[in-house]
Structure formats: structure tokens, C-alpha cells
Amino acid sequence: QVHLQESGPGLVKPSQALSLTCTVSGDSISSRGNYWSWIRQRPGKGLECIGYIFYGGTTSYNPSLRSRVTMSVDTSKNQFSLKLTSVTAADTALYYCARASALRPTGNYAFDIWGQGTMVTVSS
Amino acid sequence: QSVLTQPPSASGTPGQGVIISCSGSSANIGSNTVNWYQQSPGAAPKLLIYSNDHRPSGVPGRFSASKSGTSASLAINGLRSEDEADYYCAAWDDSLNGPQFGGGTKLTVL
Numbered sequence: 108q109v110h111l112q113e114s115g116p117g118l119v120k121p122s123q124a125l126s127l128t129c130t131v132s133g134d135s136i137s138s139r140g141n142y143w144s145w146i147r148q149r150p151g152k153g154l155e156c157i158g159y160i161f162y163g164g165t166t167s168y169n170p171s172l173r174s175r176v177t178m179s180v181d182t183s184k185n186q187f188s189l190k191l192t193s194v195t196a197a198d199t200a201l202y203y204c205a206r207a208s209a210l211r212p213t214g215n216y217a218f219d220i221w222g223q224g225t226m227v228t229v230s231s
Numbered sequence: 232q233s234v235l236t237q238p239p240s241a242s243g244t245p246g247q248g249v250i251i252s253c254s255g256s257s258a259n260i261g262s263n264t265v266n267w268y269q270q271s272p273g274a275a276p277k278l279l280i281y282s283n284d285h286r287p288s289g290v291p292g293r294f295s296a297s298k299s300g301t302s303a304s305l306a307i308n309g310l311r312s313e314d315e316a317d318y319y320c321a322a323w324d325d326s327l328n329g330p331q332f333g334g335g336t337k338l339t340v341l
Binding site: 144156158159167168170203207210213215221222223224 | 263264266268275276277278285319321323327328330331332334335
């Protein structure tokens, strides 16, 4: 069974960087065809895809966050990470990592596995 | 502001049916498939429907969905109390080059 687990500080000071890691078990992060995403949910709000990364390191970021986001993969630890710089209170959210797979029979992608989420608060 | 528009709320009584709509554009729903996610209170989202109308293993047949043009809809028949949750549509957006979520619809089972 595939399991994703987010980890990282729950409190970050304004203007600093937020760093989170997602540990994948039950699947290889190097699996071709999957991509790995960070999705956040501000309090009382909907879901926002921050970006995604393929095992080879190819990334794509939400245009609204692109200037502040970096994602990376560590295949030796079967992990992928998020770094969001210059955070403000608007970045306070529940951060999820998720796997997107090409599902049969159509081969179209969907977020089929989600972590439980980790709450990050930006406050001094 | 999401590029996919959903009604903020919907409701129904046990046993009834309800339909949740999702409206987009040619850049997203019009040219890509739609997925639906269910988020129960305090839980992570769960994939409910993928590729417009396919149910993952384990999702009851009471849940169905369809797509037409630049709109999609999720239908829930035989409402049960455990269906009370937030429902999100999602689709790839060619202009934004990434997956986009609707704003979500809070379903209340009265």
C-alpha cells in the first residue's frame, strides 16, 4: 500500500523559508509515469496546487508562486521536498503532498494518493 | 480565484439525489478530463472520480459524473450521512500548465 507522509516545521517566521519533505513508502519515487505534487489548503479555503515534480527532476510551478517555490527529489531516501521562500501570513495553510498517476484505462492523471497533510503557520 | 467554478454549497436529505456542477473553459475542462475529490471533515482529499466518469476501486456506484463541453457534474444518488463533505472538481489547465481545482462545494445532508 502506498503511503505519503509530510514532515517539517509547524511554525515559520515571516520572511523566512518554509521547507517540507514528503516521504513515500510502498512505491518508488523513480517510477516512470508518476509525478509528485504539493497542494495546500488555506484555513477554510479550497485546494491550490503549488506545483509538481517528475522523478527526473522536471518541475512545474503555479505561476502565482513560481518566484518563491523550489521542489526537489531525493531518490536515495524516496522523498521529495518543497521550499517556499519569503513567506507571509498568506502562506499559512495545511500542506499536502500527493501522487499523480496515469490511471487505467484512460491513462489520464489524477491525484490518487494523498498524505495526511501538515499544518504550517506563518507567525512571528 | 479558481478557474473552475463550483457552487459553494449543496444539500439534500438521506435517500435523495444531488448534483454538483463545475464550470470551466476551453483551456481546462473543454480540452482535458475532469477529476472529482471528496474531502470529509478533518481528512485529506480522496479521489472520487477520474477521467470524467471513472470510479476508483472502492467508490460506491452511488457516485457518478459526466462532462459536456466546458462543464462537468457530479451526481450522488441515495444520499447518506457519510456523504457530508466538501467536493472538488479538478482539471488540467493548458494556459496555466498545471492542474486546477474548483473552489469546492460543501454538501450538507439534512
